[in-house]
Amino acid sequence: MTETIWLVNVKLETGNRTLESGAIETVTGLHTLKVEDGTITEIYASDEQVEMTGRTIDLNGQLAVPPLKEMHNHLDKTYMTLDWKAVTPVANLKERLAHEAAELKELAGSTEKRAKKMIETLLGHGVTHIRTHVNIDPYIGLQNLEGVKAALQAYEGIISHEIVAFPQHGLLRDEVPALMREAMRNGATMVGGLDPAGIDQSIERSLYEVMDIATEFNADVDIHLHDGGQVGLYTTDKWIDVVEASNYRGRTALSHSFCLGDAAPLQQMKIAERLAEQDVAIMSTVPINLNRTLPPIELLDAAGVRVHFGCDGFYDSWSPYGTGDVLEKVTRFGELSRKIEETALRRLLKFATNGVTPLDEEGNRVWPAVGDQADFVLFDAASTAEVVARKPKQRSVMVQGKMVSATES
Numbered sequence: 001m002t003e004t005i006w007l008v009n010v011k012l013e014t015g016n017r018t019l020e021s022g023a024i025e026t027v028t029g030l031h032t033l034k035v036e037d038g039t040i041t042e043i044y045a046s047d048e049q050v051e052m053t054g055r056t057i058d059l060n061g062q063l064a065v066p067p068l069k070e071m072h073n074h075l076d077k078t079y080m081t082l083d084w085k086a087v088t089p090v091a092n093l094k095e096r097l098a099h100e101a102a103e104l105k106e107l108a109g110s111t112e113k114r115a116k117k118m119i120e121t122l123l124g125h126g127v128t129h130i131r132t133h134v135n136i137d138p139y140i141g142l143q144n145l146e147g148v149k150a151a152l153q154a155y156e157g158i159i160s161h162e163i164v165a166f167p168q169h170g171l172l173r174d175e176v177p178a179l180m181r182e183a184m185r186n187g188a189t190m191v192g193g194l195d196p197a198g199i200d201q202s203i204e205r206s207l208y209e210v211m212d213i214a215t216e217f218n219a220d221v222d223i224h225l226h227d228g229g230q231v232g233l234y235t236t237d238k239w240i241d242v243v244e245a246s247n248y249r250g251r252t253a254l255s256h257s258f259c260l261g262d263a264a265p266l267q268q269m270k271i272a273e274r275l276a277e278q279d280v281a282i283m284s285t286v287p288i289n290l291n292r293t294l295p296p297i298e299l300l301d302a303a304g305v306r307v308h309f310g311c312d313g314f315y316d317s318w319s320p321y322g323t324g325d326v327l328e329k330v331t332r333f334g335e336l337s338r339k340i341e342e343t344a345l346r347r348l349l350k351f352a353t354n355g356v357t358p359l360d361e362e363g364n365r366v367w368p369a370v371g372d373q374a375d376f377v378l379f380d381a382a383s384t385a386e387v388v389a390r391k392p393k394q395r396s397v398m399v400q401g402k403m404v405s406a407t408e409s
């Protein structure tokens with residue numbers, strides 16, 4: 001039997017209005033949405049006469065915004081639910097990794113609990129999709145994968161996910177390639193990689209190994225790339241070659257990619273074109289770091305490269321900071337790139353929604369549409385531009401026409 005739910009007084013963005021001052025304002029209107037088995041089947045303006053049978057949910061004029069997608073996280077790493085701990089001082093990356101390795105066994109027992117707390121935090125901020133990397137390493141093997149899987153299972157039907165098998169301590173060592181394959185057979189859905197030069201110290205071998213595993217399991221790829229400057233650019237270029245040769249267009253991403261920020265503008269344009277050609281997405285966590293340049297997000301976007309934001313691991317052995325609010329990353333990027341007008345603000349939302357925005361570039365409503373799942377984040381706001389600029393704290397999440405609330409676990 002079809003379950004019908006009527007959502008009434010849903011505020012949707014419908015277009016633009018140019019004021020006498022020349023400023024553009026977003027026009028919104030109240031709507032009635034018919035939802036059948038979680039899918040929107042009819043959309044009406046509120047002043048239209050509609051006969052409603054079935055359950056009705058009054059959204060009281062809240063603004064419906066596409067749900068947020070957290071595209072780079074490490075659910076297994078967080079210290080959430082444990083006692084406060086700042087980061088242990090180390091001299092270099094090697095020592096940082098050694099410290100993490102020593103801690104892994106101690107933390108593995110609480111992975112499910114910690115991951116759940118992180119999921120609750122993300123959900124509370126409006127996230128309904130999580131791409132998480134999970135350590136696959138010689139110290140605890142697949143233990144973190146098991147904990148993360150169990151945590152995500154508890155949110156089935158509410159939060160969709162991708163689990164990236166992530167060789168945090170290097171891919172080309174010990175039994176890691178075998179462990180990665182084991183992870184792919186046991187619930188990991190994507191293949192990860194990490195600094196083919198800086199960590200694996202063999203760029204081609206590392207990239208080929210990642211692609212070998214990916215093709216073996218017909219899985220998509222997301223590689224952490226912190227290698228900077230020419231080395232990082234060479235790695236990026238090489239990866240695009242591998243993607244092309246393996247017929248993997250549209251199935252891979254590079255995370256962080258600071259090297260793109262290090263390049264000269266002409267070089268940036270060239271590599272952006274190649275990334276767009278093979279549809280290699282760039283994941284950024286828009287970190288604040290005075291010593292590192294962000295990848296040229298706007299240039300990439302303009303070249304047609306998909307760019308997605310994520311929170312990364314936070315409050316863990318790498319950093320005591322972070323809130324788990326991917327909207328905060330959008331706001332930060334807007335502030336850094338000085339987006340201050342209505343249309344410039346609202347188009348930034350796409351970096352946290354897999355490209356979905358209520359209005360298109362011309363100001364026409366393109367979301368939500370009949371056939372879409374009735375998934376929303378609801379804000380008490382005038383427009384998505386306000387949401388981006390002000391990142392309101394108060395949010396509620398609806399999935400398939402039903403309110404879901406983040407509860408403490």
Ligand SMILES: [Zn+2]
Binds near residue numbers: 072074133255312313
């Ligand atoms: Zn990461």
